[in-house]
Amino acid sequence: MTYFNNNNSNKPSLKTVSERKYNELKQQFDDLIHNARLNEQLFKRFSEFESHLMESNDLKSLLTAMTTEFADYFEIPFLKLVLEKDIFTHWHLAPVNLEQYKDVLTYTLCDYPELLVNANGSLYMGATPKKISREIHIPINTLSFAQLPLVRNKKLIGMLNLGSPDPNRFRPDMGTDFLERLTMIASLCFENACNMEQVRQLSLVDGLTQVCNRRAFDEALIQETSSAMRYQRHLACLFIDIDHFKKINDHFGHQVGDEALKQLANCVKPLLRRSDHIARYGGEEFAILLPETDLSGANIIAERIRETVANQEFQLLDQALKITLSVGVACLDGSCDGGTNIETLAQILVKDADEQVYIAKKSGRNRVCSRQR
Template sequence: MTYFNSTNKNSHKTVPESKYKELQKQFSGLIENARLNEQLFKRFSQFEARLMESKDLTTLLNAMTTEFGDYFEVPYLKLVLDRKIFDQLRVTPLNLNDFEGILTFDLTNCSHLLINKSGSLYMGATPKRISSEIHIPINTLSFAQLPLIRNNTLLGILNLGSPDQERFRPDMATDFLERMALITALCLENACNMEQVRQLSLIDGLTGVCNRRAFDDIIIQETSSAVRHQRQLSCLFIDIDHFKRINDHYGHQVGDEALKQLSAQVKPLLRRSDHLARYGGEEFAIVLPETDLQHANLIAERIRKNIAESEFSMLGQQLKMTLSIGVASLNGSTAEKLNIEDTAHQLIKSADEQVYEAKKTGRNRVCC
């Protein structure tokens, strides 16, 4: 057997060749692990920077649901968010159809979706009891769950899966993932707060519905979504008939109250996904996603009839109001995909033209 001299000059011991090779192999393994950890740390640092650079909630959610998988080669990712996050976005709510991998639950009442009730990170076998609810693929053999918690509030749950049984083992170090969960929760909280502040500038101060600026953003966003998913989209323009007479006869305070009561009465007639906005003066506009011309006409007629049959009490005055409503629709499957803003503006223009047609033909009617 061959022996090698020890590197220690004060020692006359020798190391067997087999032992020397084993030590050499272990040393090479340590160097390789250090290299892999360095690469992993670099990817985590880059992704953290990407999250913190997100200027709005949409950009952040895109990074969390699409870029995360690319950075870390995770085959399966599902982000579960507390539904209250979206409920708070009452002016320009996010269209979840534009995001892959996001589910919303009322996490206050769905604590069973959290594997570790303490709120700590989980890694191990795929839990069968929640697999059906968050749509985990059958071939997912290892699973990691990162609770996104801020100020003792569960904002969401990031679920990661892999067909590789060794990818997320219970005995693995979790430092990187725990840090990622903390950074992600912090960025999510900040993005939601920024979005709520931004939306304060998008609300009409008198009626509490969207203002013109918000409407312009919404119509472009919904047009883009309709074209992308080849769906129908409709727009209503509403004008209060002879509104100037109300202001001239009863005063502007009564006129303001008329606008407030009108918007309050119209809102319950719409779906949760519809958008009501005060477009300017006595004009209102409504965006109706996934609605064709026929159904948009029925909605417009229901609004017209409801207002015409109502009597409004305003600062001691009993008033009746009627509406002229214009309706226009687009078919997302045939719309011009490269000119979204022009398409949206054409939709608005068409609905506005129908309002004038309604007024010209006698008022208190719907034209489409």
């Protein structure tokens, strides 16, 4: 006889199945809540950093934000910001010392297509690409990598390269909404910084001679005087006046006079250091600041300028003319009048140099006169 075992004690009860299903659904729900909170925190962090980026209106602060501060804020082990070289042409009067930014590299991007992981310049996340590892010095232990394109006016102006030894830090299947928004904000910030600098340049450059104007000189004068007094260093000032400039305008016309001013500026600039400041002070008068230069050194530079100009024949439109200069030199020794405020010392320096120009003119022109303060 065959017996059937009707004992169902080993089968899970409906209650047990319901509890298990409930626990599974509860775990899924808890995971969703947890992920939502993580996303909320991440969104908050990205929003905070975006606000910080938008407050960076100049290139120097923007570069710091996009490198050191970005890496610290998001705990990124490896970061390299690659920028198009042309972006730095806007800062020729206030040059950026890229040696201060170890995480910034510049290239002519169209000449280096191998720097892009994706040929179309789109965002990339995944394994470390071998083709650019050597170019931007990606560490060997970098197991995940992200490349974020920076685009301005539909043109690629740079890439933010991120790396981590954690293989799950930048996975191809991860959401990229936050990163794409961040790169859009960063690109807009670079565009804003460019526009702001162009406006600043227009306000500080003499349109005719393309050297600094009076406003830029006055700003540099205060800064350099303050620095000279703080560190007890010399600061020299040269005032340069074209001899008989009115006669050039009267005899040959103002176009020839304008050409004389432009060519004079181009003649003098190569004789100065990068740290020196030259400006068109007004009319046919130029002013030059020479930081860390004593009276003897300033006289040598002034004489070199005077002699170079006097020995050159200027081709001014259809006129070949000789030009001579009267140069006034004044110098602060860095320790004088310790109780005098910076603005007063700056005015004294300029006044002394200007007075020496008039002495040079009264003494026969085409000469250098100087005074130590």
